Amino acid sequence: MKKSYDCLIVGIGGQGTILASNVLGDACVLEGRHVRGAETHGMSQRGGSVETHIRIDGKFGSLIAPGTADLLIAFDVLEALRYRHFLKPAGTMIVNREMVVPTSVYSNKLPVPTLDAVEAELKAGGHKVVLIDATAIAAEAGSPLAANIVLMGAASHTLPLAVKSLAEAVRRNVPPKTVEINEKAFNLGREVSF
Amino acid sequence: MAEESSKKYLLGNDAIAHACLESGIDFVSGYPGTPSSEVIDRLRTQKDPWYYLEWSVNEKVAFENALAASWCGLRSIVTMKHVGLNVAADPLMTSSSTGTKGGFVILSADDPYAHSSQNEQDSRMYAKFAQIPCLDPSSVQEAHDFIKSAWELSEKFALPVLFRPTTRICHSKSDVELGAQMPSERKGSFEKNPKQYVVVPAHTRPLHVELTKKQSAVAKHLVEAGYNRAEIRGKKAVIAGGISASYVEEILPEDISFIKIGAYPVDREWLAEITAQHEEILVVEELMPIIEEAVLAVANGVVVHGKLDGILPHEGEFSTALVAKALAAVGFAENNYPEAPVPAEVPARPAILCPGCLHRSVFYAMKKVFKDGIFPSDIGCYTLGLQLGAVDTTICMGASVTVGSGIAHAIEGAEVVSTIGDSTFLHTGVNGLINAVYNNANQTVIILDNRITAMTGHQPNPNTGMTACGVESPKISLEELARACGVKFVEAVDPYDLTHLLAVLKEAKEKEGVKVIIAKQPCVIMNKRLGIKRSRYVVDSDRCLKCGACIRYGCPALETDENGAARTTSLCTGCGVCADICPAGAIHRGGARS
Numbered sequence: 001m002k003k004s005y006d007c008l009i010v011g012i013g014g015q016g017t018i019l020a021s022n023v024l025g026d027a028c029v030l031e032g033r034h035v036r037g038a039e040t041h042g043m044s045q046r047g048g049s050v051e052t053h054i055r056i057d058g059k060f061g062s063l064i065a066p067g068t069a070d071l072l073i074a075f076d077v078l079e080a081l082r083y084r085h086f087l088k089p090a091g092t093m094i095v096n097r098e099m100v101v102p103t104s105v106y107s108n109k110l111p112v113p114t115l116d117a118v119e120a121e122l123k124a125g126g127h128k129v130v131l132i133d134a135t136a137i138a139a140e141a142g143s144p145l146a147a148n149i150v151l152m153g154a155a156s157h158t159l160p161l162a163v164k165s166l167a168e169a170v171r172r173n174v175p176p177k178t179v180e181i182n183e184k185a186f187n188l189g190r191e192v193s194f
Numbered sequence: 195m196a197e198e199s200s201k202k203y204l205l206g207n208d209a210i211a212h213a214c215l216e217s218g219i220d221f222v223s224g225y226p227g228t229p230s231s232e233v234i235d236r237l238r239t240q241k242d243p244w245y246y247l248e249w250s251v252n253e254k255v256a257f258e259n260a261l262a263a264s265w266c267g268l269r270s271i272v273t274m275k276h277v278g279l280n281v282a283a284d285p286l287m288t289s290s291s292t293g294t295k296g297g298f299v300i301l302s303a304d305d306p307y308a309h310s311s312q313n314e315q316d317s318r319m320y321a322k323f324a325q326i327p328c329l330d331p332s333s334v335q336e337a338h339d340f341i342k343s344a345w346e347l348s349e350k351f352a353l354p355v356l357f358r359p360t361t362r363i364c365h366s367k368s369d370v371e372l373g374a375q376m377p378s379e380r381k382g383s384f385e386k387n388p389k390q391y392v393v394v395p396a397h398t399r400p401l402h403v404e405l406t407k408k409q410s411a412v413a414k415h416l417v418e419a420g421y422n423r424a425e426i427r428g429k430k431a432v433i434a435g436g437i438s439a440s441y442v443e444e445i446l447p448e449d450i451s452f453i454k455i456g457a458y459p460v461d462r463e464w465l466a467e468i469t470a471q472h473e474e475i476l477v478v479e480e481l482m483p484i485i486e487e488a489v490l491a492v493a494n495g496v497v498v499h500g501k502l503d504g505i506l507p508h509e510g511e512f513s514t515a516l517v518a519k520a521l522a523a524v525g526f527a528e529n530n531y532p533e534a535p536v537p538a539e540v541p542a543r544p545a546i547l548c549p550g551c552l553h554r555s556v557f558y559a560m561k562k563v564f565k566d567g568i569f570p571s572d573i574g575c576y577t578l579g580l581q582l583g584a585v586d587t588t589i590c591m592g593a594s595v596t597v598g599s600g601i602a603h604a605i606e607g608a609e610v611v612s613t614i615g616d617s618t619f620l621h622t623g624v625n626g627l628i629n630a631v632y633n634n635a636n637q638t639v640i641i642l643d644n645r646i647t648a649m650t651g652h653q654p655n656p657n658t659g660m661t662a663c664g665v666e667s668p669k670i671s672l673e674e675l676a677r678a679c680g681v682k683f684v685e686a687v688d689p690y691d692l693t694h695l696l697a698v699l700k701e702a703k704e705k706e707g708v709k710v711i712i713a714k715q716p717c718v719i720m721n722k723r724l725g726i727k728r729s730r731y732v733v734d735s736d737r738c739l740k741c742g743a744c745i746r747y748g749c750p751a752l753e754t755d756e757n758g759a760a761r762t763t764s765l766c767t768g769c770g771v772c773a774d775i776c777p778a779g780a781i782h783r784g785g786a787r788s
Binding site: 012013021022025026028029033034035036037038039040041046047048049059060061062063065066067068078079081082084085088101102103104105106107108110112113121125 | 201202203205228229232309310333362365366367368369437440441443444513514515531532533534535536537538540541542543544545546547548575578581651745746748749750752753754
């Protein structure tokens with residue numbers, strides 16, 4: 001039924017989900033394809049959970065329906081779990097092996113989740129799960145802030161977009177001084193095996 | 195110099211701003227409000243702008259400025275969020291009578307689902323109320339294209355045009371076909387015409403007659419110009435307005451007619467003619483049943499589904515999946531969407547006050563001193579103080595002061611402490627303060643002064659010392675302003691100095707009448723952008739009592755380690771308030787600057 005390739009990018013406000021989604025959007029425009037995206041702005045950006053919807057070849061609304069996303073890119077394992085239900089059964093998730101424990105856990109005295117337990121729960125969901133140490137790889141490329149671009153590199157194997165377009169879109173979207181670092185981050189991300 | 199037309203991946207608000215540049219805009223004003231703020235934020239960073247632009251102190255002020263520019267023959271736009279239009283409703287309701295000269299567009303962005311708003315009101319009602327055209331785009335591209343034609347529409351009928359995007363237009367992105375920028379060289383001039391511009395009763399009565407006469411021509415034009423159009427394909431039809439039209443288009447079967455409403459008022463004859471060609475109609479529109487009621491008025495026996503028979507909700511935001519469900523419910527199509535899977539249980543991660551935010555320490559101190567206090571608050575980042583039990587009421591801009599006065603007069607001996615940001619205080623809070631002093635309310639007002647309009651994306655205000663375009667401006671003195679209102683107790687404090695803050699609050703508590711405390715610290719996000727750094731605080735785990743006092747402070751930079759001792763994280767911005775809170779003196783400055 002749907003003709004678009006739907007990708008959800010999730011993380012915590014300030015982690016760079018919007019920049020990552022701009023890379024996908026610009027890559028679509030470079031290829032002369034339609035694209036729709038939906039973003040979180042305003043107060044929810046203050047350290048809250050954020051989601052960005054991208055519909056490659058999308059010509060209509062920008063929102064992805066739960067249970068229909070082709071790909072989930074998560075900057076944090078807890079956020080991957082939070083949005084997992086958006087994936088279709090045969091969908092793939094590419095997840096940064098990082099966990100920022102929400103402040104609510106401490107202030108409400110909830111049990112502190114562990115990385116291993118969250119990973120195990122993600123893997124039990126029946127989707128294809130790719131966990132990557134994107135922050136460490138980004139640090140190797142020159143800056144831990146490039147973790148979002150490492151994830152883009154890893155996702156390039158799955159996305160219906162040419163690597164050339166994605167790489168060009170990365171160059172256009174990152175701050176000029178960090179192009180080299182981000183190019184490296186993208187390439188290192190591409191080396192991650194599925 | 196005109197730039198080449200091109201296709202770009204753009205945010206809805208950026209596409210709207212670009213359309214303003216393509217339309218030879220002369221005058222821009224507005225007050226920030228999610229989801230509208232990025233339109234002016236884009237326009238104010240334009241290199242060598244040929245137009246006048248301002249962030250105004252509130253929407254009424256912004257509206258009247260832009261209306262005056264239109265009266266001077268300039269193309270003007272005023273931007274705000276839906277609830278801002280309530281503030282501007284006074285001039286709005288009469289601007290349709292006076293009419294306009296240069297094209298005048300009112301951008302009021304609605305927020306179905308109240309993603310970042312206090313209600314879900316439908317601005318289309320305002321257009322009906324004021325008898326002005328309303329444009330309701332279904333996509334980012336259409337938002338861009340509608341803006342370009344909005345000025346022509348306004349100039350054709352000499353009426354303000356309400357442009358009403360929703361959050362899902364403003365904050366969606368899309369490939370957008372852009373045109374060339376068209377700098378304007380128009381010069382303003384004012385032709386005196388009291389019969390139009392001075393609305394004394396003798397003048398306003400004939401103006402109202404003129405306004406009524408325009409309505410049918412406007413409605414007919416909106417069909418002729420293609421804003422409202424019909425594709426007749428069978429005996430069943432879906433009529434959809436605004437963003438809902440794009441949800442319908444994605445999944446509508448080919449044998450069902452598709453009628454798209456992009457503008458109001460909807461021509462009654464046209465609608466009656468279309469309705470009569472069908473046996474059964476589903477109306478799809480977010481929020482109020484405005485199209486549905488118009489269709490019902492001409493239905494003449496045709497079955498009409500929508501909100502009024504319970505097929506679709508009156509509240510919230512629609513989606514393609516929701517429309518699919520409605521189409522299936524009325525038997526127009528099968529629903530191919532899966533049942534929404536059950537989300538996993540994950541600890542909530544709501545938006546939270548930043549590490550080092552001045553609001554947190556004010557809330558902490560306020561709760562310590564006013565143990566039985568009632569805490570009216572306002573619209574801004576500090577509404578997040580709700581999570582800290584420091585916000586008891588929030589209704590609209592400026593109402594922390596007035597609700598505080600009301601409670602103070604209603605309950606004898608009530609300990610009322612209102613909190614309000616600097617931008618909100620200057621928006622409508624100051625009126626309430628004048629009233630509180632005049633009527634001798636017994637309340638404390640804390641102005642949370644971070645020198646910026648933070649929540650909506652750090653727009654400057656009269657307290658910043660800089661205009662929207664970055665030109666230096668006189669920085670208003672909140673202390674002098676409060677004193678000029680007649681407040682005797684006015685104290686400025688550094689909220690990072692917890693000891694002093696507590697002392698000032700205790701002093702205020704002992705005094706009668708209106709007390710104003712101004713807590714001054716720049717927004718930590720602005721500090722970060724300006725490169726201002728303080729060294730981190732660290733916890734001496736040997737001295738930590740594991741009492742949880744610092745954890746309860748609720749700062750995202752504090753957590754507990756595996757042994758239950760507190761520790762700071764790299765998020766720490768070095769405000770040092772936790773060090774003052776720690777009963778064991780276990781927290782001290784020590785980490786690297788971050």
